[in-house]
Amino acid sequence: MNTHGYTYQATLAASERIHWRVEDLIGEDKRLDFSRPFLPESLARVESLSSLRLGERLALNQIRGLGYLYMFGLVEEFILPFVLDHARAHLDDDPYAVRAMIGFASEEAKHIHLFRRFREEFERGFGTPCREIGPPATVAKAVLGHQPLAVALTTLHIEWMTQRHWIEVVKDNQGLDPQFKSLLKHHWMEEAQHTKLDTLMVEALSRSADAADIDAAVEEYLEIGAMVDGALAQQVQFDLDNFARATGRSLDTAEREAFVEAQMQGQRWTYLGSGMTHPNFEATLRELRPDAADRVAKVAGAFC
Numbered sequence: 001m002n003t004h005g006y007t008y009q010a011t012l013a014a015s016e017r018i019h020w021r022v023e024d025l026i027g028e029d030k031r032l033d034f035s036r037p038f039l040p041e042s043l044a045r046v047e048s049l050s051s052l053r054l055g056e057r058l059a060l061n062q063i064r065g066l067g068y069l070y071m072f073g074l075v076e077e078f079i080l081p082f083v084l085d086h087a088r089a090h091l092d093d094d095p096y097a098v099r100a101m102i103g104f105a106s107e108e109a110k111h112i113h114l115f116r117r118f119r120e121e122f123e124r125g126f127g128t129p130c131r132e133i134g135p136p137a138t139v140a141k142a143v144l145g146h147q148p149l150a151v152a153l154t155t156l157h158i159e160w161m162t163q164r165h166w167i168e169v170v171k172d173n174q175g176l177d178p179q180f181k182s183l184l185k186h187h188w189m190e191e192a193q194h195t196k197l198d199t200l201m202v203e204a205l206s207r208s209a210d211a212a213d214i215d216a217a218v219e220e221y222l223e224i225g226a227m228v229d230g231a232l233a234q235q236v237q238f239d240l241d242n243f244a245r246a247t248g249r250s251l252d253t254a255e256r257e258a259f260v261e262a263q264m265q266g267q268r269w270t271y272l273g274s275g276m277t278h279p280n281f282e283a284t285l286r287e288l289r290p291d292a293a294d295r296v297a298k299v300a301g302a303f304c
Contacts, residue, residue: 045262221296
């Protein structure tokens, strides 16, 4: 039962009122300010690392900022072809759905471009190359190997996660670099429409599914989450090395353990817990199948 009121026509109209170009947001005189943090502390989790000096915590925050936008670019590498495949199913029946989904795909392509340009600007200003998980094509192939409803749930999770971060911890934070914050704002503006299209996509894919089908899709969604969790553990190790190269700081065993613990908690909340527990994501799951919502809520406890 549709309780949200989203439609392809209304979402398309809202999307068409949003206009920005990558070139308007980054490059030339639009520079990152490396004297300021990029991420709020609830995502970066650097302030608890008391053994790090102030400048070192700032560098780690910025490394996490790089990883944050890299991760969005990474997931949009599988969202883009998935959305295009879904649009094909509507070619003969709903022109608003086709236009809305093609617009969705175009915006995801724009975001990928934006985040690649950001990385170029970051490395130019930060001065130290940073290693990230991937490659994106391999990750996309692994995710798209799952059934469509599981991928749609994963995409919905990501879109609501994006909304939560901007609204709850970024929008009113005046301490962040304004340039980095601008990138997040413009990304959020379009993702706000994508949450609606993702919800409609989940409903379309689940329309003919029975309880067993939905349970299977949710299990595959959780498998994708477990894959992400493993990748995040790898990224924490990369960030430990990224931090050492950027600062020249060698951490002792206790400091490394504290680093890994704090950063793993931050990564898990950022990419897993904050999406799994978003009220609108939970509501979609509960409409599909209450038992599935309860299953995800139980798993989410490990990431919050």
